[in-house]
Amino acid sequence: MAAVLAAVLVALSGRYGFHRDELYFLLAGHHPAWGYVDEPPLTPLLARAGAAEFGASPTGLRVIPALLSACSVVLTALLARELGAGRGGQIFAAGCCACSGYVLAIGHLLSTSTFDLTGELGVLLVTLRLLRTRDGRWWPVLGVVIGVTLLNKQLVLSLLLALLLALPLGLLAAHPWRELARRLRPSSAGLLLGPLLALFLALLICAPTLWWQATHGWPEVKVARVLGHVQGVSGRLLFLPLQLLQFSPLLVPVAIVGLRRLLRDDDLRWARPLALAYPVLCVLVLLGGGKPYYPLPLLLAVTAAGCEPVVRRARRSWRTLTPLLLLAAATSALAALPVLPVSAVAVTNAIDADQGEQVGWPQFARATAAAWTAIPAAQRTHGVLLTSNYGEAGALARYGPAYRLPIAYSGHMSLYDWGPPPDSDDGPVLLVEQADGQHRLERPFTDCHTAGRIDNGHGISNQEQHAEVVLCEGTHQRWSVLWLSLRQY
Template identity: 25%
Template structure:
């Protein structure tokens, strides 16, 4: 009873601390570029989008009802998901035989990891992916311990909604299929009842699969582009190195032993099926050339096992080792925290880490640190260009954002500046592009990923009128945003949609 109380208090303590630091980060930060796309999906609720399944859009729709441009408002579900992740990690640790110290260690590892801090801060599918993976893992543990229809049904539903959030859960599902070869789960998985659960899964995900079919399976176009431009260039060694750094090198002392411990634990009836499932999941992710942060959800499982190993083996050998480990966690956690969460204001971050200007910019790796001021400058510049147009040209004028983040920013912040709506043919914005005749005048803007030649393809007159300098850009192409006035379009909106059909992810 005392252990239950201690465990509950530990989970509660970490939930409170985690929420506080995330709220501080909300206060200091702006939006990540991808978040502006995810927020925009709330204006277009559907059963799917070009880049991801529908869950993020449903959540965005609820948040959009507040009519706010606040970072906090658009992080409501992110913070809820983070708290639920911590609770489920704690419960999973207990289910696997861990006590209060194991729960303390596993939650501490999550909190001091800049990778987890950042993935659980942004309004992106990643935080909800971690939530559904951890929920499914908790239910999987219960199923392995007591194989019955009830546990299998709950697991099926969790996996189905995980699929509706992000397709990466198919790697976990593939790993779970290994349970067909273990005696304590084989009987129920080979029974006639299992078809009911398979059918339940496909009934839940069917609306998204139908949406993909109707729209020509854009997810395959996206994956193809990802492999062409990014994933094929990755190496296993490079990915593993990034993973160690992003999860805090100290946590390697926990999750790497966890990988071996889950295979060697005496309680093989419970541990061995889970170990094979997790190992296969990681192997499938590696074979698919996944980016390092795609492994985060699976690494959580290893941290759970590693924390149990530390409690049951290491502390049973030398109890005093807990204190230097905690001290090491605190020191590294405090140093790395601002590299995952914006707990420092921008100038404080630059000062504390003594960042120097290189090539006329600071090269801040996370755009959340500076986007609050970036978009104010951008909207102000576009407003000046818009106000310079004759009244006749303002009528029907729209704004073309080359990147979805640019169109998303105008549609989120632009009304406060009296700006017209933006459109784009990048990502899911392609689905929402207007049809019919184009206005005679369009204001376009882009980063360095496109030049004036790009817009001259679609307009008879294109003039660059303003540049917005970004002194914090990490890449050359992000140093300037160029604003153009485009006149006399060569085609209508429907023609543009045809031209960009195969270029949605460029």
């Protein structure tokens, strides 16, 4: 199942085009650092490695996400085995993972969520092994897995906090007071040394990234606050429905069975914290203004717990369950994968906006180049190209050389740190404004007028469709002074 999933993802990887985040990762990969304002270094390094090894194309960039998703399928099957599933339950767990809309979506694109899913499933697997066996030799493994996952995203800290909060509740529910006290006695082997060793290894691995964040004023915290504000009240109200929709509504009953089993099955008392951690994590994410998909790795582990009883109860199980998985795969693929013609993306774009963000980048670069070449050649030598966001800058870095475009600057995310333009570039400024009509970007510039508009040619709604290409005569201040006001998250 893992191999089939990887093959399908690679086969469909070139159907549309780059996603805006992928263009940013490619650009960030050529500015290697121990951190960026919005992420740790691992995903940009994976983007650079994938492009170097398999080619700087959508297909080449997405080989690594396909392989990571295949690993996630295997880890889900191993989670089911850890929770007592036989061969049939393990296969069904692998199928649930491979057919989830969330897994298909992040397996199709290179994103921070792609490695995060694999890493968090690895953390959960080792944690369950520790809870079941109480074998202290797994503590160093847990520390290493946590440390590597932190090099990609700090979201695993929320998962660990939820598990820590759920652990005493789970143990208390599973054991009487005396038994609980006996298990937590200081004389228990590895009770203190094991967690301290895991903590030391995790900090050792991610120390350079933490140092980078500390010396730059913890910019990821600022970005998280901005994203939490963007979510708003409506995002919090739709938190659970969107989460289950992204996971796959057809697989939700299996997750419910898994929750019931973890809470009621005496043979799985040791794994009860897993069930309690899921609602705790949802509350933590809601309070922090996080996105609905953040708890989905934990929900996959809960679903793995439900696979064995579902297989056992289903009469002629595979005749019943195979159509369920095929239907889940078909509905998830329609929402998350580029299976429809580009002209039909408007239909799925309402469910998954990432579909539309893969359309129109070559047309975007072509329209920008047309406006740039309209500037007299003598003025272009001192001109500046400025974009609204990192996706636009990444697109011009990828497609711009074919049109002899200069380096595109932007104040968005880490691109701010790679500027400003030199003060000697005091010629005209070509801006790409967002399609919201606010014209915020052109305020620091003089004598601006529209020089063109972006059209992806398919009528697909995304952040660049109908955006304006604006030509300004110059700036009010030197770039070194003006740049301080252009940072945006």
